[in-house]
Amino acid sequence: MVTPSMSAAVVALVVMLGLVVGLGQGAGAPSAGDATAPVPGVGHPSPLAESFAVMGTEATLTIWTADAPRARQAFADARAELERLERLMTDWERPEWAPSDVVRINKAAGKSAVKVDAETLTVIEQALDMSRRSEGAFDITFAAMKGLWKFDEDLDPTVPPAAELERRRKLINWRDVVVDRRARTVKLRRAEMRIGLGGIAKGYAVDRCVAVLRRGGFADFMVQAGGDLFVAGSKGPASWMVGVRNPRGGPRDIIARMPIKDHAFSTAGDYERSFILAGRRYHHIIDPKTGYPATASREVTIYAPTAFLADALDDAVFILGPKKGLALVDGLPDCGAFIVDANNEVWTSKVLAGKLSRTAAPTDGI
Numbered sequence: 001m002v003t004p005s006m007s008a009a010v011v012a013l014v015v016m017l018g019l020v021v022g023l024g025q026g027a028g029a030p031s032a033g034d035a036t037a038p039v040p041g042v043g044h045p046s047p048l049a050e051s052f053a054v055m056g057t058e059a060t061l062t063i064w065t066a067d068a069p070r071a072r073q074a075f076a077d078a079r080a081e082l083e084r085l086e087r088l089m090t091d092w093e094r095p096e097w098a099p100s101d102v103v104r105i106n107k108a109a110g111k112s113a114v115k116v117d118a119e120t121l122t123v124i125e126q127a128l129d130m131s132r133r134s135e136g137a138f139d140i141t142f143a144a145m146k147g148l149w150k151f152d153e154d155l156d157p158t159v160p161p162a163a164e165l166e167r168r169r170k171l172i173n174w175r176d177v178v179v180d181r182r183a184r185t186v187k188l189r190r191a192e193m194r195i196g197l198g199g200i201a202k203g204y205a206v207d208r209c210v211a212v213l214r215r216g217g218f219a220d221f222m223v224q225a226g227g228d229l230f231v232a233g234s235k236g237p238a239s240w241m242v243g244v245r246n247p248r249g250g251p252r253d254i255i256a257r258m259p260i261k262d263h264a265f266s267t268a269g270d271y272e273r274s275f276i277l278a279g280r281r282y283h284h285i286i287d288p289k290t291g292y293p294a295t296a297s298r299e300v301t302i303y304a305p306t307a308f309l310a311d312a313l314d315d316a317v318f319i320l321g322p323k324k325g326l327a328l329v330d331g332l333p334d335c336g337a338f339i340v341d342a343n344n345e346v347w348t349s350k351v352l353a354g355k356l357s358r359t360a361a362p363t364d365g366i
Contacts, residue, residue, distance in 0.1 A: 044066055045064055045065055046064070046065075047062050047063070047064055047235065048062070048063050048064075048065055048068055048071045048072075049061065049062040050072075050079075054082045054086055054225070055082060055085070055086045055090075055201070055202055055205060055225060056198070056226075057202070057225055057226035058225075058226075059079075059082060059209075059224065059225040060223075060225075061074075061078055061079075061209065061221070061222070061223055061224075062221060062222040062224075063075075063213065063220070063221040064220035064221065064234075064235050065218065065220070070216065070217070071218070073216070074213050074216035074218060077212050077216065078212045078213060078223070081205070081208050081209055082205050082208075082209060082225070085201065085204070085205045085208060088100055088101055088117055088119065088120060089101060089102055089119075089123065089201045090103070091103060091106065091143060091146075091194070091195070091196045091198070101114070101117055102120070102195060102196070102197060104116075105186050105188060105195060106143075106188070106193075106194045106195065108187070108188070109188035109190065109193040109194065110188065110189065110190050110192070110193065111191070113178070113180065113183070113185035113186065113187035114185060114186055114187065115183070115184055115185050116184060116185065116186055119204075120186075121179065121181065121184055121186070122204075123197055123201055123204050123308075124140070124177065124186055124195070124197070125179060126200065126204075126312060127140045127174075127197065127200050127312065128174055128177060128179065130313070130316055131174035132174075133316075133328060133331075134316035134319075134320060134328060135320075135324075136173075136174060137287070137289075137315075137316045137319040137320045137324075138199065138200075138312060138315055138316035138319070139172055139174045139288040140174065140177070140195040140197060140200070141172045141173060141188075141194065141195055141288070142172055142196065142199075143194035144168045144169075144171035144172050144193060144194050145165075145169075145172075145286055145291060146194060146196065148160040148164065148165060148168060149282075149284070149286065149293075151273040151275075151283065151284040152273065155275065157277055157282075158277070159282065165291040165292070166291065168291060169288075169289075169290070169291035171190065171193050171194075172288045172291075176190055176193060177189075177195065199312070200308070200311050200312045201311075202225045202226050203228045203266060203306070203308040203309070203310055203311025203312065204307070204308045205225060206223050206224070206225050206228045206229070206230050206264070206308075206311075207230065207264075207308050209223045209225075209230075210223055210232060210307070213232070214232070219232060219233040220233030220234055220235065220236075221233065223307075227266055227267045227268065227269075227314070228264070228266045228307045228311050229264060229265045229266065229307070230264045230265075230306075230307045231260045231261060231262070231263060231264075231265070232261070232262055233261060233262070234261060239259030239260070239261060240259065240260055241257055241258070241259055241260070242257065242260050242265050243256065243257040243359075244256040244267070244299070244301045244356075245267075245271075245299070246360065246362050246363055247269055247270065247298040247299040247340050247362060247363075248271070248298070248344075248362060248363040248364060248365040249362070249363045253360070253363075254360070255340075255346075255359060255360045255362050256338060256356050256357060256359060257356070257357055258355050258356040258357060259355075260303075263305060263334075264302075264303070264304050264306055264309070264310040265302065265310065266301070266304070266307065266311050266314045267299065267300065267302075267314060268285055268297075268299070268300045268315050268317075269298065269299040270283035270285060270294075270297070270298050270299070271298070271299070274293075276366055279366060280366070281293075285315055285318050285319065287319050288319075294318055294319040295342055296320065296322070296325075296341065296342055297317070297318045297319075297321060297325075297339055297340065297341050297342060298340045298341065298342060298362070299318075299339070299340045299362075300314050300317045300318040300325065300337060300338070301314070301337065301338045301339075302314045302317065302329070302335065302336070302337055303335065303337070303338075303351065303352060303355075303356075304334070304335045304336075305333070305334050305335070309332070309335065310335075313328070313329060313332075316328065317329060317339065321341065321342075322339045322345075322347040325337060325339060326339070326347060326349050329349050330350055334351065335349075335351060336348075336349040336350070336351030336352035336355075337352070338356060340362045344362055346358070346361075346362065
């Protein structure tokens with residue numbers, strides 16, 4: 001539940017985070033050329049894509065269209081929307097930006113309530129609802145751990161001191177986030193508490209991009225930011241395809257695939273932002289109840305009607321493990337999950353039965 005670092009290439013990013021996105025029925029992973037497809041001519045639709053860094057990751061927008069100028073304007077509008085949301089909800093301070101809502105909330109921890117934008121309030125309320133549903137497995141106050149575990153560009157393959165982990169862990173409790181909807185304020189009850197929206201805000205941002213592209217008149221497209229993806233419509237007569245990465249395989253090894261239309265996919269995995277020490281894998285998905293990396297799963301892929309919901313669910317299910325995780329997902333309309341657990345066993349929820357095709361068994365390993 002830490003904001004992912006930027007990757008150098010679109011294809012690497014998509015594959016690394018567990019989603020292999022194909023551009024047609026039966027397609028495999030896209031080649032690097034997909035992001036620089038030829039300019040489509042009138043009457044000859046083809047995929048036109050644009051990628052850029054935002055929200056600590058890389059976003060890729062792909063539209064199936066014959067109108068390149070209109071698509072480029074839609075890309076610019078969607079990028080502006082993502083950048084606006086980043087400035088609103090980041091937990092990082094940047095001198096060229098005004099303090100975000102999240103930064104202001106964290107600075108006032110234990111002191112006062114902070115008035116926030118309506119969108120920030122919506123994301124926080126959805127996060128707290130997922131905390132309730134997941135019995136605290138998903139918890140935005142995990143940000144109290146910030147700086148202890150280092151899995152990004154500052155990778156430090158060591159385990160933080162147990163005493164400091166325990167002190168910070170005691171600051172994690174979603175019930176200590178006080179929301180006043182009428183006043184539109186948020187308060188953290190205790191000093192040194194922090195919130196971070198890295199586990200849910202990108203999903204919200206993807207959905208906002210979807211709205212931008214639809215307002216631009218497009219019905220067939222993909223929006224991807226980090227491990228969060230929404231697919232709309234189709235690629236002409238063919239379906240967009242998504243695949244699930246083998247968590248102990250290579251970047252292009254997939255173990256399942258399915259066609260997708262007007263739905264979100266989101267993946268949480270233990271295999272990229274991680275290190276192995278003394279025969280144990282440590283990774284970025286922290287269990288709020290222990291302060292240590294979660295141990296119940298290797299990879300979780302969520303299928304949901306919105307990226308906002310999928311983004312909140314993937315970490316929650318990863319931490320809960322397959323039995324409780326599937327119970328959570330099966331209780332939500334039109335949601336599904338594909339899980340590779342800590343013992344390398346595969347679990348598939350009811351909604352995905354008959355939709356998702358297994359292509360290989362997951363490879364075992366640490």
